[in-house]
Amino acid sequence: MKLLIVEDEKILSDSIVSYMRHENFTCETASGFSEAVEKIELFDYDCILLDINLQDGNGLDLLKEIKANNKMDGVLIISARNSLSDKITGLTLGADDYLPKPFHLSELSARVAAIIRRRNFGGSNILRFNELSIDLQAKAVFVNGKLVELTRKEYQLLLYFTYNKGRVVSKNAIAEHLWGDEMGGAANYDFIYTHIKNLRRKLMDSGSEDYIQSVYGMGYKFTAS
Amino acid sequence: MKLLIVEDEKILSDSIVSYMRHENFTCETASGFSEAVEKIELFDYDCILLDINLQDGNGLDLLKEIKANNKMDGVLIISARNSLSDKITGLTLGADDYLPKPFHLSELSARVAAIIRRRNFGGSNILRFNELSIDLQAKAVFVNGKLVELTRKEYQLLLYFTYNKGRVVSKNAIAEHLWGDEMGGAANYDFIYTHIKNLRRKLMDSGSEDYIQSVYGMGYKFTAS
DNA sequence: CCGAATCTGAAGAAATACTGAAGTTGTTCA
């Protein structure tokens, strides 16, 4: 899952990134209004953590812009202001949740997870696809009720497939989602081949069909239902 | 058996009521501090499910008031907050148990049932997991009835695991729960490794299975039942 | 049939986890 943290207090931004990386989110940052606009136009994020008190503009305007651009990213507003009007305005403009400073990082994490769950998976903690089921809370994957032990990357990969079910996802998109900035537009995709191979093998060894369909020259399509 | 659910998130409150009714509890709700005080003064409840993060006041104050009024109601604290101090304060003030959000309704139900059983049959506050038992009042841990001497951190760690039974807890979350904000997103987790090692050793030396499962790259999962 | 894309197993590199011991802090009790 990929996040954009829009926050100009470097210390806070860094600690959010550090925490969320450990929670296995892919994180990118923007320290200002303009940088955020740029990144949001270029990339897809599962959730944008938006501090509405930026130096170089009003975060609510940015929010307006995100929503006007028909971007489907989730948005969590972070604010030092406790004013009810900001909260209401934010939620009216389409933010998914609101978190006043100061906050516990674990609460931030829980809320972000909730937003993503709500937007991508209908709010459910357990996803089912044919003989496959995924418990988001326990971070566990089952085939016919039997636990399959996946590594971090394999789990992230599977999750990315599930919410792009039926769509072809390019290797570029996968790289961007699982690795962020530094790997997007990589020269080769050997590491993706390897992870896909391992994921396929683990699932099929446990008795699952192969729902990861290769689409020559395009990418992969997850075909379970 | 009659419950009072003090919770201002209507969706959560409704789903608790719906679930608990099926478990044959009589349910009433209060969406705020003042409403709760009123109801508690007027009626007797077997157990009060108290969210300590209310809009209109601190839930811990309400708890203090319940206990000061010599009400004998059992109290289960529900909290999104993760600060250890809240937990400790809550239990010190006389709460019977503590359940962090998010939780499974089945777990809530089990804990409520346990509180009621305990209070009605004069038992002490004891959690049981296979050959492990934890006396919350005495803050003592037993393996097959034999006392295991744990340090404070080890005890807190074990307790935190039991609260999150079956879920993967990240080292971040552990750090934040046991040490508070300042450790969130810490650079290294050496101290967690050490405490986990010591806790594991003490429990296993006493004849317990190792219920603390390491999940590479994600954290730990407590697997007893 | 050719070149490009994809797949595979194996090996090296990197990240994560564990351990014992040493250093530091805090508590207890004379």
Added chain:
DNA sequence: TGAACAACTTCAGTATTTCTTCAGATTCGG
């Protein structure tokens, strides 16, 4: 108060697991 002890944290070295790279095999579309 301060010596003795317990608890906590840090550190350095080791073990384990995962990630990435690579070379060769296979498949695919034209």
